[in-house]
Amino acid sequence: MSLDISQTEVAIRENRLKSIIYYNGAASQLSKAPTADAFSCKERSYSQCSDCAQMCASTITFFVRGAAVVVHSPMGCFSNTPLNDTQFANSSIERKQAPDKVHVICSNISEKDTVYGGVKKLKEAIKEAYNRFNPTAIFVQSSCAAGVVGDDLEGTTSEMQEELQVPVIPVYCEGFKSKIWSSGFDAAYHGILKKLVKPAETKQKDLVNIFNFLGSDTFTPLLGLLGLRPNYLVPLADVDTISRMSEAACSGHICETLGTYVTEVLEEKFDVPKIKAPAPFGISWTDNWLREVATYTDKTDIVEDVIASEHARIHDELEELRAYFKGKKVYIFAGDSYAHNVGCIVKDLGLELVGMTTLHHDMHNDACDVGKDSLAEMIKVTGDIDNFSVCNKQPYQVIKLLQKLQPDVMIVRHMNMTILGGKLGIPSLLEGETNVSAGYEGVLTTGRRLKSLMQTKGVFNTLKEYNEFPYSKWWQEEENPFYFEQDRKGAKS
Ligand code: SF4
Missing domain, CATH: 3.40.50.1980 (Nitrogenase molybdenum iron protein domain)
Structure with a gap:
């Protein structure tokens, strides 16, 4: 396909x-x-x-080390997601990494913004995220309200990327668009593949991409049986690691629902074979x-x-x-x-x-x-x-x-x-x-x-x-x- x-x-x-x-x-x-x-x-x-696709998108974007997320939504959508610092810290410790925090801001779209548009608030929120967290990338997640009013995420994120000189990545995860909340995984991966992943300059023959959620380090012993290493993606990886996922020898995942879109694109566009x-x-x-x-x-x-x-x-x-x-x-x-x-x-x-x-x-x-x-x-x-x-x-x-x-x-x-x-x-x-x-x-x-x-x-x-x-x-x-x-x-x- x-x-x-x-x-x-x-x-x-x-x-x-x-x-x-x-x-x-x-x-x-x-x-x-x-x-x-x-x-x-x-x-x-x-x-x-x-459930909402935004929640699935959040499971991918919220735990990228050093990145920030702007949720362009009313506060109600923002409260939908129970992802927090404790999960980030606990999972980091399980992977023997330094604990980090979730860096998230809500643009807080109001009733008035759904009439006159919320782009001004979105720009303010992106700048606030940049100033507050000094991130290496900023994800911008959409919502029903932003989608219905037609706020220009594409133009706004491009403009802010130019101004701030860090990748600003739109994630189109409006809940009303799909009854399959897993569509939110694809939306997040699409933004990452489009704006973060670079073609490989070198290849690492012992590195295997593993697309997973937060979780313990069980793939190191498993792949270690063959003398190989897992490259855990996307949660808990930093932006540099994510941008170089094309260097791996092949890509796998912990679940077809989570992983086939991203592994397929990596094979087709970045020459990283998927594990069949x-x-x-x-x-x-x-x-x-x-x-x-x-x-x-x-x-x-x-x-x-x-x-x-x-x-x-x-x-x-x-x-x-x-x-x-x-x-x-x-x-x-x-x-x-x-x-x-x-x-x-x-x-x-x-x-x-x-x-x-x-x-x-x-x-x-x-x-x-x-x-x-x-x-x-x-x-x-x-x-x-x-x-x-x-x-x-x-x-x-x-x-x-x-x-x-x-x-x-x-x-x-x-x-x-x-x-x-x-x-x-x-x-x-x-x-x-x-x-x-x-x-x-x-x-x-x-x-x-x-x-x-x-x-x-x-x-x-x-x-x-x-x-x-x-x-x-x-x-x-x-x-x-x-x-x-x-x-x-x-x-x-
Ligand atoms: S379905 Fe729409 S309104 Fe509900 S939480 Fe998701 S984005 Fe917000």
Whole structure:
């Protein structure tokens, strides 16, 4: 797929990847469908909640070392993002880096600005960010209000870059544009690729780009098995490191949803090959990922020995964990591709995967290479999943799915979903930090965490006993979680 970073903005996922936020059926049916036309339901007839692309953009831009971010929005949007100094500091320490702070300013668009335009305020905010933080780059994030009023972000950021002599990077992440909040990742990467990344002057053959979130340093030991180093991007990297990401031998990521746009552009425009295998989660995906890395780094002569040695290393503890989890049922609720990663891990641990919900689904990805479609690759590992759904949170539906399937444990990627599990008496593991589950060690780590969580079942039973959901008697007795979509084509009833 040809991607054009000369464009002002990257197309939203609904248009670029035909992404959907509704599906109910078998995983295999979704995986094989060439388009979503047979079962697509982009518009829910009832929606309880959603999220904003700006938040996803913020997870990329807020933690760039030495940079500042201007959020061009009303204060309400600014309060949407819970990203803070503590996360920056804790994650820095985990990576053995000096703690830093989030450098963010809101332009505070008011009602009057939505009538007369907010460019004046935006310029003031950019100058304030420059004077206050002395940044090496300034990201400018848009918002619904800025987008609707039509403030000229492109012209303003170019003008301010000229004046301040640091890169000023527009990020078009207006929440109203896309129902797929992951579009915000692409918006942030697009700005970075367009205005920060430079062609490589030299190549570093032992350096592997890893696109990830904040998180611990688990890729150093994994890549170290092959004598290689991770180049963690974008959070916690500084502007100079980001601008030289084109020097790496190849690029990988912790999740297809997060990483395929940027890795695809790096391959197409900057000659950095992408790793053509799903992210290294679960044993067989990690095997394949290491083999792929080895082909770009001249390590094919040692990679099979490394894999065999790692299998032997984890064997005994893995067997113990499998014995513990035998007959236990798990449900996974996470962002699109990351849920597939976790599916591979729980299969390795011997849990019975009774269902999975992903928060959206990309019918294509930016790469479209064999081995890059994580749903199809997961099914090869887990087998088909009958109870597979796509649902952008919607607690009113989720509680029904869980009540029907009665898993022993749930794994979720977003914090508020653990609370939901707790209210249903289901121990729920927050997969908030993704790096910790990567590689062979990540399988064991997940197993240890799940085992310890499941031993607290009594606490969850008590929570359930005292919980009352705010739903009407009618809804609580309705059997079909997808009632509000039952007239839609292809929906199960
Ligand atoms: S940008 Fe739009 S969707 Fe996002 S928080 Fe602001 S108003 Fe809400």
